[in-house]
Amino acid sequence: MRQEKKIDCPAVIELIGVEKVFGRQRVLDGVDLRVCEGTTTVIVGASGEGKSVILKHMLGLMRPDAGRVEIFGRDITQASARELKAVRRDFGVLFQNVALFDSMTIFDNVALPLRERTKERPQQIAVRVEELLQMMDLPGAATKYPAQLSGGMQKRVGLARALALDPKIVFFDEPTTGLDVLKSNEIYRLFHHTQAKLGYTAVIVSHDVPKIFKLSDHVALLAEGVIQGQLTPEEFQRSENPLIRDFVETTMGLIYSSEREEAALQ
Amino acid sequence: MVLLFEKLGDYTLYYLEQAGRMGLFLCQCLWRVVTPPYRIFPVVRQLNFIGARSIFVIFFTGGFTGMVLALQGYYTLRKFGSEGLLGSAVALSLIRELGPVTAALMVIGRAGSAMTAEIGIMRNSEQIDALECMAVDPWRYLIVPKFIAAVISMPLLTAIFDVVGIFGGYLVGSLMLGVNGGTYFQGMYQSVHWVDVEMGLVKSLVFGLLIVWISTAKGYFLHWERSGGFGAEGVSRATTSSVVLASVTVLIWDYLLSAIML
Numbered sequence: 104m105r106q107e108k109k110i111d112c113p114a115v116i117e118l119i120g121v122e123k124v125f126g127r128q129r130v131l132d133g134v135d136l137r138v139c140e141g142t143t144t145v146i147v148g149a150s151g152e153g154k155s156v157i158l159k160h161m162l163g164l165m166r167p168d169a170g171r172v173e174i175f176g177r178d179i180t181q182a183s184a185r186e187l188k189a190v191r192r193d194f195g196v197l198f199q200n201v202a203l204f205d206s207m208t209i210f211d212n213v214a215l216p217l218r219e220r221t222k223e224r225p226q227q228i229a230v231r232v233e234e235l236l237q238m239m240d241l242p243g244a245a246t247k248y249p250a251q252l253s254g255g256m257q258k259r260v261g262l263a264r265a266l267a268l269d270p271k272i273v274f275f276d277e278p279t280t281g282l283d284v285l286k287s288n289e290i291y292r293l294f295h296h297t298q299a300k301l302g303y304t305a306v307i308v309s310h311d312v313p314k315i316f317k318l319s320d321h322v323a324l325l326a327e328g329v330i331q332g333q334l335t336p337e338e339f340q341r342s343e344n345p346l347i348r349d350f351v352e353t354t355m356g357l358i359y360s361s362e363r364e365e366a367a368l369q
Numbered sequence: 370m371v372l373l374f375e376k377l378g379d380y381t382l383y384y385l386e387q388a389g390r391m392g393l394f395l396c397q398c399l400w401r402v403v404t405p406p407y408r409i410f411p412v413v414r415q416l417n418f419i420g421a422r423s424i425f426v427i428f429f430t431g432g433f434t435g436m437v438l439a440l441q442g443y444y445t446l447r448k449f450g451s452e453g454l455l456g457s458a459v460a461l462s463l464i465r466e467l468g469p470v471t472a473a474l475m476v477i478g479r480a481g482s483a484m485t486a487e488i489g490i491m492r493n494s495e496q497i498d499a500l501e502c503m504a505v506d507p508w509r510y511l512i513v514p515k516f517i518a519a520v521i522s523m524p525l526l527t528a529i530f531d532v533v534g535i536f537g538g539y540l541v542g543s544l545m546l547g548v549n550g551g552t553y554f555q556g557m558y559q560s561v562h563w564v565d566v567e568m569g570l571v572k573s574l575v576f577g578l579l580i581v582w583i584s585t586a587k588g589y590f591l592h593w594e595r596s597g598g599f600g601a602e603g604v605s606r607a608t609t610s611s612v613v614l615a616s617v618t619v620l621i622w623d624y625l626l627s628a629i630m631l
């Protein structure tokens with residue numbers, strides 16, 4: 104039994120039996136995942152399990168060897184370049200290594216999607232960029248280059264760029280890995296704030312258990328190439344799936360024990 | 370033995386695949402060059418980089434090529450007592466052959482390598498993926514301006530190379546070797562025809578396209594490189610191989626075009 108309970112909701116992203124093989128290495132072996140509208144889904148799992156690979160399938164950057172990836176009900180694995188582009192208009196992405204354009208200033212980085220995708224005049228774009236940088240607590244960074252900023256600031260610029268066009272879905276690949284506690288809290292605060300304001304659906308890949316649980320509606324563990332149940336944070340921590348239990352115990356110690364064990368103790 | 374065939378097949382498949390990719394890449398780029406939206410400013414920037422900033426190098430190499438041609442040509446022509454033909458000899462070799470080829474090699478070294486490295490680094494650090502995810506067409510945004518600029522710049526640079534070379538030849542011929550200046554230019558005037566200029570022009574256009582095609586595709590497909598397109602070393606390998614491939618291709622096409630147009 105892979106999924107302990109089927110989640111029932113209007114899905115914006117649905118992965119059905121996605122398989123991906125690199126050479127001899129079978130990374131994804133039938134991944135099923137459903138992301139509901141307006142919610143936050145967190146994908147957890149050990150390093151190198153293929154979390155970023157899942158994200159790249161959702162973004163249409165990789166094609167699965169088998170299975171379907173449906174975004175707003177449209178299968179993007181069969182989509183033409185033009186359809187894919189249309190789907191991506193609603194995406195915002197914060198890459199694992201941020202992927203800022205390193206030969207452009209921060210201002211130009213955030214302005215790029217606005218310049219390329221809207222017909223707004225330069226003054227309007229400047230106002231919007233200032234607004235975004237302000238929202239991300241980055242005053243005075245506009246004229247700097249990415250290499251001149253700290254890791255935390257780069258992530259915030261990446262978030263500003265991802266949110267520039269009011270996306271419907273935002274993907275975060277390890278938004279806080281490599282940051283200290285204060286800086287990751289800052290990122291979470293900004294995430295919480297912007298999601299409340301803009302109402303986007305979020306898909307987050309993270310190691311930051313248990314902190315990330317507070318922000319999530321669903322948690323999905325990727326292990327052995329499949330999603331080991333996609334559950335609410337409470338259910339996840341109480342799950343009886345041995346892999347999930349293992350994960351919960353190693354990352355956060357035993358907080359809740361399962362109902363069966365509790366019954367046995369009484 | 371089976372292993373050998375397996376390897377051979379593997380190589381063949383890889384190179385076929387790569388050739389196919391490069392071909393599709395060229396079609397994609399050319400399609401985007403001719404379809405709107407057209408953007409002027411990025412093209413101007415690339416014209417500055419590929420064209421304007423190459424002028425100094427072209428000036429220098431053109432001058433010295435013309436000078437050495439005059440020197441060597443004079444030595445040869447004097448054996449036949451026809452120093453008067455120096456002007457035509459220098460001009461024809463430059464316009465038909467040395468101008469387009471040397472200018473192309475200079476542009477490969479100066480701009481081609483830079484294009485491969487720039488695009489390769491963007492591929493490596495997921496900046497191209499980021500563009501795609503923003504629904505910005507990376508071909509249109511990154512590569513099309515380079516294509517247009519290279520195809521415009523190459524003939525102009527070649528023309529500069531030819532003119533400077535001819536004057537370099539004149540300097541050496543008339544001031545150092547004592548060939549009559551009037552004879553130098555008169556001979557040239559009589560022997561250079563439109564077909565010669567046309568050949569130079571066609572060559573430079575084709576070379577411009579070949580250079581920008583190879584250097585941008587090598588960077589763009591960095592992640593498919595057989596030797597592993599990872600990290601700084603991957604970029605440096607791709608840059609080296611793009612310079613080598615572009616130079617060899619230019620020389621091969623130079624022969625082919627000469628053979629066709631003669």
Ligand SMILES: Nc1ncnc2c1ncn2[C@@H]1O[C@H](COP(=O)(O)OP(=O)(O)O)[C@@H](O)[C@H]1O
Pocket residue numbers: 125130148149150151152153154155156157
């Ligand atoms: N483009 C690729 N080519 C070959 N192997 C890859 C590629 N991308 C990822 N992998 C492999 O897939 C596995 C999962 O990678 P990744 O998704 O980055 O892990 P993580 O869960 O830490 O994000 C790794 O073992 C990696 O070697």
Ligand SMILES: [Mg+2]
Pocket residue numbers: 154155156199276277
């Ligand atoms: Mg990852």
